[in-house]
Amino acid sequence: MVSGVAHADVVFRKKPPAATDDSAAGTEASPTGGEPAADKTNYVPQATDEKDYPELQAEKDKQAADAALARDARKAQLQRDKEKGDPIYKKWEFWAVTGAVVVGAVLAIWGGSAVLHQINGGDVQPCPMGANDGCFGQGR
Numbered sequence: 001m002v003s004g005v006a007h008a009d010v011v012f013r014k015k016p017p018a019a020t021d022d023s024a025a026g027t028e029a030s031p032t033g034g035e036p037a038a039d040k041t042n043y044v045p046q047a048t049d050e051k052d053y054p055e056l057q058a059e060k061d062k063q064a065a066d067a068a069l070a071r072d073a074r075k076a077q078l079q080r081d082k083e084k085g086d087p088i089y090k091k092w093e094f095w096a097v098t099g100a101v102v103v104g105a106v107l108a109i110w111g112g113s114a115v116l117h118q119i120n121g122g123d124v125q126p127c128p129m130g131a132n133d134g135c136f137g138q139g140r
Contacts, residue, residue: 088094117123
């Protein structure tokens with residue numbers, strides 16, 4: 001064998017008919033390799049008739065109907081969810097009102113405690129510097 005580049009140029013040729021055999025003169029010789037000789041007639045497979053297998057067709061029809069029912073059920077569920085709407089806690093209005101209530105409550109508690117503190121006298125003030133006559137302890 002010679003090392004080098006291998007070529008895949010393969011050509012199949014038919015054998016010439018044998019010269020000594022008179023009976024083979026009218027027939028074609030078989031190929032020398034590769035695929036067997038093709039038939040002279042064109043082979044077309046028979047189309048399957050759905051009427052030949054009614055149980056298979058019924059099964060296909062049942063599967064198609066089940067798939068259509070499932071698809072319709074999903075569409076109906078999505079439509080009901082859409083009509084029902086989002087839950088209240090997913091709406092911005094809910095959070096705006098909740099925030100306003102919380103801020104109002106904090107302001108009411110803080111403001112109320114400040115008002116009560118002022119009603120009770122407020123913070124203790126030191127006595128003024130020149131008022132020694134009227135100051136009887138802690139600015140009162």
